[in-house]
Amino acid sequence: MPWGKKIISRMIIIIEVLIFIGWYFDGTDGMKMLHVLHAENSQIAQEIVQLQREMANIEHSIAAYQQDSFSREKIAREELQMARRDEEIFFIE
Numbered sequence: 001m002p003w004g005k006k007i008i009s010r011m012i013i014i015i016e017v018l019i020f021i022g023w024y025f026d027g028t029d030g031m032k033m034l035h036v037l038h039a040e041n042s043q044i045a046q047e048i049v050q051l052q053r054e055m056a057n058i059e060h061s062i063a064a065y066q067q068d069s070f071s072r073e074k075i076a077r078e079e080l081q082m083a084r085r086d087e088e089i090f091f092i093e
Helices: 002-026 031-067 069-078
Strands: none
Touching (some): 002 031
């Protein structure tokens, strides 16, 4: 009988270890999920860098608009299609 109990207890321990290893790698918080979250984190970090560049460009455009009357007039003429009162505008189609 002692041999039977030892074998059963060892089998139970082996099964528990195998279950733990499976859960460690494939579980909801396992290594696979950690890898997926790391990839998402890298992608979000790249998006943040890109958005920071866009913000810097926009801030530069705003500063140029506020400081330079030429850039204000350029934006008004090109983007808003505005002109001074004494000017005529010709559209080419």
